[in-house]
Amino acid sequence: MIRKKVDTVHEALEGIQSGMTLMLGGFGLCGIPENLIRALAESSHKDFCCISANAGVDDFGLGLLFGAQKVKKMIGSYVGENEEFERQMLAKEIEVILTPMGTLAEKCRAAQMGIPAFFTPAGYGTEVAEGKEIRKFNGKNYLLEMAYASDFSLVKAWKGDESGNLIFRGTARNFNPLMCGASTITVAEVEELVPTGSLDPNQIHTPGIFVDRIFQGSRYEKRIERRTVQNT
Amino acid sequence: MIRKKVDTVHEALEGIQSGMTLMLGGFGLCGIPENLIRALAESSHKDFCCISANAGVDDFGLGLLFGAQKVKKMIGSYVGENEEFERQMLAKEIEVILTPMGTLAEKCRAAQMGIPAFFTPAGYGTEVAEGKEIRKFNGKNYLLEMAYASDFSLVKAWKGDESGNLIFRGTARNFNPLMCGASTITVAEVEELVPTGSLDPNQIHTPGIFVDRIFQGSRYEKRIERRTVQNT
């Protein structure tokens, strides 16, 4: 099997440059690559185009990149909950492209799977459809949507092995598996990195072929955005 | 959670009619719905259109349907290894449509996932492209392929629970997960049916929403097509 393990987050990010397009896994603060985001926010690189479902919160998640003025363009689906992001958006310091969430997911998967374009019903009759090809199948209207093109995918898994095989946990899976292999380089950080052969081949969510570099993350905060409990 | 369990293969096949289009999981003899095929071969229904990667062998797998003259049209990818099938094909008793295997897989997934059509490079410049729309993306040519429309999906899993959640085993997974939810009705047979709640939610391959009926199969033969061992 092919080894993908690297020792540090800096090795994991080798080759990243200002102006690149990045896919970042996670949904809000759930399943985000905390170590990679931290390192990017502290790096000298900037002007990224970020593809991610959400924008994080002011002081965590993708918010760290906005706080550090690293993002030139944001492609996302729901970008509330972040004041600095809103300020930059209103001041037109960043360009924002909003996409139906299912379309965003499928555009990542299409990039991963070598599908250049597909039809989806989401957004027909809305401003999302502007400039897009519309076609009717079985009496229903669909938009043609293209696969994303991206330089780095930065994802977070629960467990991984040294060959890049990944297992996610709960709803922290979300966009992470779809972004693996959807960029030129895919970097995965994991809470637990195990030797190759430790994971059941039947239970791997993302085969290592979709991952170029893997490392064990540290200092996971795993912050909860809306702690909600039962009334007792 | 919603119960999908039925007690017999006959209950599982209720509503099936002559002339219907069926998707059948499996690759050769690996991961095929043995109980459902047996029941179909013994039923009074016929003139099926079958969508399946392969055609089985003469006395097992999909071969049982050809032997019982149940198939009017076969949509598959590799249909060798079956003499009766070949005879019917050469005698033009059945219509055969051959499709690149990756395209077949993706057409099933598209049906499952509500994608009416997608572009793929497979078959460009070949007779598979005849009559299909061709479009260039980033300098490369792709064909437009449509999702399948089908009445019943008949699949086989290793384990399943009474809510229709499925786990496959090894390479018996193949087309089975893609066909779940890709037809009007999806029927799953499993080697082991467990109570709802017995399976780890993180390790379910196919969520029960894609399965309408599930039952425990019996008399699994699991025949090996090409037994190959190490020279010792």
Added chain:
Amino acid sequence: MGLTKNQIAKRIAQELQSGYYVNLGIGIPTLVANYVPEGIEIAFQSENGILGIGPFPMPGEEDPDLINAGKQTITPQLGASYFDSSISFGMIRGKHIDLTVLGAMEVSEQGDIANWKIPEKLVKGMGGAMDLVASSDNIIVAMMHTNPKGESKLRTECTLPLTGVRCVKRIVTDLAVLDVTKEGFLIKERAKGVDIEEIKRFTQGKLIIPDEIPEIQV
């Protein structure tokens, strides 16, 4: 008078049928989960990747890896499953969800819905709403009959940017239950203590008023 938000949710819960997979939007729709009738089998899906949402966790048992699309901590129901977002939206796009309940800023006579953007105001994004409304055959909108300015949210045409077209089947407001029909908004039920004149006054789109309109039972 009119229904409270909880009563709107309770009325919508009456639409739940055994065997339904249901996606609940943020806001009033989320409350529907509190009123599932006894004895029916139902599963709630959330588009971030879970089928079979159970109750909120007990204090101290929150798991950061288990949230719903509203980013609230949750627990799984017995028989739940987790999956990636492409499969999650595949369930939606592939019409495997039996009922979608969501909020709206406006609904038109034709069933168009606007619920994601107010021009000149901060836009947070459509999230999964456009996928849901473009794909579901059974969409119920839960909303107040009027906006905070007192203007009708049931209109001849939506004035706000659309989320989807010709998709809403039924609307439950604080004043009434209405179906979207070819002829206009058909009043099916009215809230206790709300008379037809009031519904008429607060409905800008075309209303169809049958002779008998039962009261909403909640």
Added chain:
Amino acid sequence: MGLTKNQIAKRIAQELQSGYYVNLGIGIPTLVANYVPEGIEIAFQSENGILGIGPFPMPGEEDPDLINAGKQTITPQLGASYFDSSISFGMIRGKHIDLTVLGAMEVSEQGDIANWKIPEKLVKGMGGAMDLVASSDNIIVAMMHTNPKGESKLRTECTLPLTGVRCVKRIVTDLAVLDVTKEGFLIKERAKGVDIEEIKRFTQGKLIIPDEIPEIQV
């Protein structure tokens, strides 16, 4: 003389590089797995849904749920994974496979390949071949230089129905190793005991013959 099928496979194995994910077709390509150079990290993918194919099982340890695309029983390598066919072909279509080795009936000067159908003869289907040749940037064809009738399989144009166009990069036959170039088939190496005249005689397409042609070392 010329190479045996095993020698063709052995020569192709020299193309393997550490870090390669490799898809081997049925026939001579399958034999390549027997000659992986020591000390390099490689993984074989099979399009029916496994990454990391190990050796064939010991007698008595065959598992009907573990086969390759040729339907032979296999074992998993350490670090292997199983997946469905859409992901399997996603690996192929998405260019995640570094090397594809497959057999052919004919290859043209342009790199077109025909390997699935002979008109008037029984057609078994293309299986995954069309996906593989349409997607891989690194395709090596393993085949005999001539067909059983003695006709050249390296041609100006393919006479048989195509599997894919302009995709083959290199061909290893019993007589030679040839690269597909804009100018024609470039001889890179020749089999021991095979002279250029013989390669010329059995090559119908345009040949480019460099001054020095090393012998294939196997």
